[in-house]
Amino acid sequence: MIATAKDGGITVQRYYFPIFHNGETQTDEVGELFGSAELAVQYGARVARDIASDPECDRGAGTVVIVVDAPGAEIARHRVGSVGGAKPRKLLHNGAP
Structure with missing residues (x-):
């Protein structure tokens, strides 16, 4: 989902943060809105730190927070408990993987 905020014309996209733990994936059905993929990747890192x-x-346990954009492309992985655990996907100039 891509949306435009009425208060400033900012384009935002929904990102999802499923968590892989003990061989199972806990899905994120709601997600969060961010103005860029970079902000979503930062948020995923914060979830992993939390x-x-x-x-x-x-x-x-090898727990991983995955960052997925609205179309379903994985853009980053954050390993829980590792230092600087982000494994971001290479993004194109428009933020698409």
């Missing part, structure tokens, strides 16, 4: 900050988090 998960890693949980005292009960198993940092060795």
Whole structure:
């Protein structure tokens, strides 16, 4: 979904953040709106850091936060508990993978 905000004409796109943990994927049915893929990738990194900050988090479980754009293209992966864990996909000049 691509939308234009009425208050400033800013074009935003919905991004989704499914989480892969213990061999299963927890889907994100709602997603979040961002003005750029870069902001969505940053948000995905924050989600991964938040998960890693949980005292009960198993940092060795290989948990990954995936960043997916509205058309369904994966644009980044953030491994939970790793330093600088982002694995961004190469983006074209228009933000498309």
